[in-house]
Amino acid sequence: xxxxxxxxxxxxxxxxxxxxxxxxxxxxxxxxxxxxxxxxxxxxxxxxxxxxxxxxxxxxxxxxxxxxxxxxxxxxxxxxxxxxxxxxxxxxxxxxxxxxxxxxxxxxxx
Amino acid sequence: xxxxxxxxxxxxxxxxxxxxxxxxxxxxxxxxxxxxxxxxxxxxxxxxxxxxxxxxxxxxxxxxxxxxxxxxxxxxxxxxxxxxxxxxxxxxxxxxxxxxxxxxxxxxxxxxxx
Numbered sequence: 409x410x411x412x413x414x415x416x417x418x419x420x421x422x423x424x425x426x427x428x429x430x431x432x433x434x435x436x437x438x439x440x441x442x443x444x445x446x447x448x449x450x451x452x453x454x455x456x457x458x459x460x461x462x463x464x465x466x467x468x469x470x471x472x473x474x475x476x477x478x479x480x481x482x483x484x485x486x487x488x489x490x491x492x493x494x495x496x497x498x499x500x501x502x503x504x505x506x507x508x509x510x511x512x513x514x515x516x517x518x
Numbered sequence: 519x520x521x522x523x524x525x526x527x528x529x530x531x532x533x534x535x536x537x538x539x540x541x542x543x544x545x546x547x548x549x550x551x552x553x554x555x556x557x558x559x560x561x562x563x564x565x566x567x568x569x570x571x572x573x574x575x576x577x578x579x580x581x582x583x584x585x586x587x588x589x590x591x592x593x594x595x596x597x598x599x600x601x602x603x604x605x606x607x608x609x610x611x612x613x614x615x616x617x618x619x620x621x622x623x624x625x626x627x628x629x630x631x632x
Contacts, residue, residue, distance in 0.1 A: 412560070440618050451522075451608060451623035452561075459618060497560065501619050505551075505576065508560040 410435045412500055414509035422517050427485035429512045431498035436476050439501040443472050443483050446495045446511065455496075456483070488516045520544050524609050524624035531599045531631045539594040539627050541609030549612045549619070550592040551576075552584060554605040555626075561608060567592055599631045 411434040421427060431441070440459045444452040458465045458474040458481070465472050469486040485492055495513045499506040522543045531537055541550065548569050553561040563576030565584040573584045581603060583595045592611075596603060606628050612621040 417558070442621075449626075451625045452610075452621075453623075454621065457618055457620065499561075505563055505566060506561075506619070506621065508553075508562075510558055510560040 410438075410500060410502060410507040412498060412507050412509040414496075414498060414512050416512060417510065418513045418515075420515040420517060421488055423488060423490060425488055425516075427483075427488050427492070427514060427516075429483040429485075429496050429498075429514070431481040431483070431509055433479045433481075433500045433507070435500075435502070436479050437502065438476065439503070441472075441474055441481050442499045442501070442506070443470075443481075444497045444499065446497060448494075452497065488514075490516045490518045492516050522609055522611055522622050522624035524607070524627045526627060527625070528628050529630070531596075531629065533600060533631060535599050536595070536597050537599065537629075538596075539607055539609075539629075541592045541594070541611075541624060543590055543592075543609075543611040543622070545611060545613070545622065546589070547611035547613045547622070548589075550586065551610045551612070551621070552582070552592065552594045553608045553610065554578065555608060556605050564594065564607075596629075599629075601631045603629065604631045605629060 456472045471484045495511040497511040551566040552564040567586040570589040609624040610621045
């Protein structure tokens with residue numbers, strides 16, 4: 409059974425600082441890993457998807473890396489803004505199903 | 519441009535009552551999922567469907583039933599609600615792109631069982 413862990417559970421940083429969010433998983437036999445954003449009371453929005461054959465994926469200020477052999481992924485958010493405040497979840501895909509971490513709640517202080 | 523629509527958005531039940539959550543998607547996706555989200559536990563898969571007329575158990579299926587009679591709809595039923603089923607329920611649908619399962623989520627349904 410795939411176990412996905414995200415540390416820390418919460419993070420507070422001043423505006424402009426870079427964010428580093430960590431995700432670890434126990435079974436390296438994955439198809440891909442995704443990072444999602446969730447705003448309070450809302451659904452999940454996909455941010456980045458990294459295929460198992462890829463090492464990283466970038467979109468604007470977001471960069472996600474994947475080290476499948478060690479079961480780790482890191483999401484970097486450059487030059488954080490108050491609008492980046494949200495909960496970020498990682499999910500690993502095995503066949504049709506995703507296994508989610510509990511998320512990291514980020515607060516960016518203006 | 520509706521995407522994934524869940525109804526109802528909020529519901530309060532008494533223990534033992536039954537109810538059905540409806541998920542509708544207009545993207546012609548083959549795969550559909552029901553997750554529950556509890557504080558500190560992330561999302562857990564309840565049931566899923568890989569096509570019309572098919573359903574399968576996920577990680578936490580007990581106490582729930584599902585049906586996928588039409589491709590665009592995925593129903594989640596609680597026959598006899600229990601306080602442990604108080605949660606936020608998310609529906610998602612997906613398609614495969616280059617082997618990657620790309621999910622679109624609904625906005626969630628908050629259920630409270632008293």
